[in-house]
Amino acid sequence: xxxxxxISLIALSISFVQAQKVNFKVKGSDTVLPLTQKEAExxxxxxxxxxxxxxxxxxGVGISALLSGTTDIAQxxxxxxxxxxxKLNDAGKAFKETIIAYDALAVIVNPANKVSKLTREQLExxxxxxxxxxxxxxxxxxxxxxxxxxxxxxxxxxxxxxxxNKKNYASSALLMPATGAIVQSVSQTKGAIGYVGLAYIEKSxxxxxxSYDKGKTYVTPNVENAKSKKYPITRPLYYYYLATTEKLIxxxxxxxxxxxxxxxxxxxxxxxxx
Numbered sequence: 376x377x378x379x380x381x382i383s384l385i386a387l388s389i390s391f392v393q394a395q396k397v398n399f400k401v402k403g404s405d406t407v408l409p410l411t412q413k414e415a416e417x418x419x420x421x422x423x424x425x426x427x428x429x430x431x432x433x434x435g436v437g438i439s440a441l442l443s444g445t446t447d448i449a450q451x452x453x454x455x456x457x458x459x460x461x462k463l464n465d466a467g468k469a470f471k472e473t474i475i476a477y478d479a480l481a482v483i484v485n486p487a488n489k490v491s492k493l494t495r496e497q498l499e500x501x502x503x504x505x506x507x508x509x510x511x512x513x514x515x516x517x518x519x520x521x522x523x524x525x526x527x528x529x530x531x532x533x534x535x536x537x538x539x540n541k542k543n544y545a546s547s548a549l550l551m552p553a554t555g556a557i558v559q560s561v562s563q564t565k566g567a568i569g570y571v572g573l574a575y576i577e578k579s580x581x582x583x584x585x586s587y588d589k590g591k592t593y594v595t596p597n598v599e600n601a602k603s604k605k606y607p608i609t610r611p612l613y614y615y616y617l618a619t620t621e622k623l624i625x626x627x628x629x630x631x632x633x634x635x636x637x638x639x640x641x642x643x644x645x646x647x648x649x
Contacts, residue, residue: 376533392471395421395422395425395591395626396422396423396424397418397422397425397426397427397623397624397626397627398426398427398623399426399427399428399447399448399620399623399624399627400424400427400428400430400445400446400447400448401415401427401428401429401430401437401446401447401448401449401450401453401585401614402429402431402432402436402437402440402441402445402446402448402449402450403428403431403432403433403434403436403437403438403440403446403448403449403450403453403529404431404433404434404437404450404451404528404529404612405431405432405433405524405528405530405553405554405555405572406452406478406514406529406530406554406571406572406575406612407450407452407475407476407537407612407613408429408430408431408450409452409574409575409638409643409644410475410574410640410643410645411429411450412429413639413642413643414627414630414631414636415427415429416641417635417639418627418630421630422626427627430432431553431617432527433524433525433528433529433530434450434451434452434453434527434530434532435450435526435527435528435529436527437449437450437451437615438451438455438459438615441463441470441615441616441617442459442463442466442468447616447617447620447623447624448614448615448624449614449615449616450612450613450614451474451529451612451613451614451615452478452529452530452533452572452610452612452613453530453532453533453610454472454526454611454613455472455615457525468617468619469617469618469619470615470616470617470618471615471616471617471618471621472613472614472615473539473613473614473615473616473628473632474611474612474613474648475482475612475613475614475628475631475632475648476611476612476637476639476640476647476648477602477609477610477611477612477643477645477646477647477648478572478573478574478575478601478609478610478611478612478648479572479596479597479598479600479601479606479608479609480530480533480534480538480553480570480571480572480573480596480608480609480610481570481571481572481573481576481582481583481596481608482498482516482568482569482570482582482583482585482596482608483557483558483561483566483568483569483570483571483576483580483581483582483583484561484567484568484569484578484580484581484583485561485562485563485565485566485581486579486580486581487565488509488514488517488565488566488581489513489514489515490509490512490513490514490583491581491583491584492583492584492585492586492593493512493583493584493585493586494507494537494585494586494587494589494590495585495587495607496589497512497645498538498539498585499538499539499540499542499582501519501521501568502521502523502534502538502539502544502545502548503539503542503543503544503545504521504545504546504547504548506519507519511567511615517565517566518566519566519567519568520549520558520564520566520567520569521544521545521548521549521567521568521569522548522549522551522557522561522567522568522569523544523548523549523550523551523557523569523570524550524551524554524557524570525550525551525552526550529638530554530570530571530572533610534608537610538570538608541623542606544626549583551569554571554572554575555575557569557570557571557575558571558575558577560581561580562577562579562580566582572613572645573596573597573598573601573644573645573646574643574644574645576596576644582595582596585607585608586594586607587607594606594607596608596621598641598644598645598646601627601646602646602647609646612645614631616629632648637649
């Protein structure tokens with residue numbers, strides 16, 4: 376009897392280990408990219424034989440890949456658009472949405488720029504092309520060079536909706552293919568302005584305090600202010616996947632949502648769920 380029980384326990388433990396072994400692809404948001412890379416790296420170390428391939432390209436790219444069946448998880452810094460939901464439904468692809476963390480969108484300038492705070496209205500003016508010189512917002516007489524993510528980016532969409540009040544970007548805005556490219560360009564251009572997720576902030580750029588009450592209070596973009604919801608430009612970060620692949624990826628999703636996974640969220644410069 377003991378021998379049978381021992382064999383059963385060994386079989387159970389082997390099946391448990393195998394259940395944690397995963398093999399899938401993640402694609403999409405550049406904002407979520409560093410977080411997923413770290414979560415996947417830790418998961419693969421803990422679960423030998425697992426393979427998680429992670430690439431960026433933008434939220435829209437990830438969602439398109441989910442539709443075409445070339446990725447298992449679409450990582451996104453925005454929620455699905457109505458037409459994307461309809462395409463998935465029309466294709467008979469039931470999908471799941473999981474919020475894995477939160478992020479604050481920081482406005483950055485070159486460290487040589489003496490401007491350190493802006494109102495939402497001033498940001499709208501800059502990004503729609505109505506404000507073109509830093510002297511118009513208390514800075515030096517210097518042309519503003521506007522950097523933005525490209526249109527396939529969820530960050531582009533979010534900034535347009537929540538900062539520009541759905542107004543169009545100026546035609547002069549320079550659209551960049553990746554968040555890292557914005558950081559690099561702003562660090563090298565004295566009159567530049569850009570926006571990036573908190574995890575991308577480096578010493579080579581300066582963050583701007585933002586006011587959403589017409590200049591009464593300005594809030595610094597950081598994890599603490601994003602967690603307390605004091606900082607106004609915060610957003611959830613998502614994983615989208617098909618119901619048919621849920622079983623395949625659920626051990627990894629559970630890990631990301633676990634205390635250990637959420638600790639990684641904080642370590643990587645994002646805002647944990649709790």
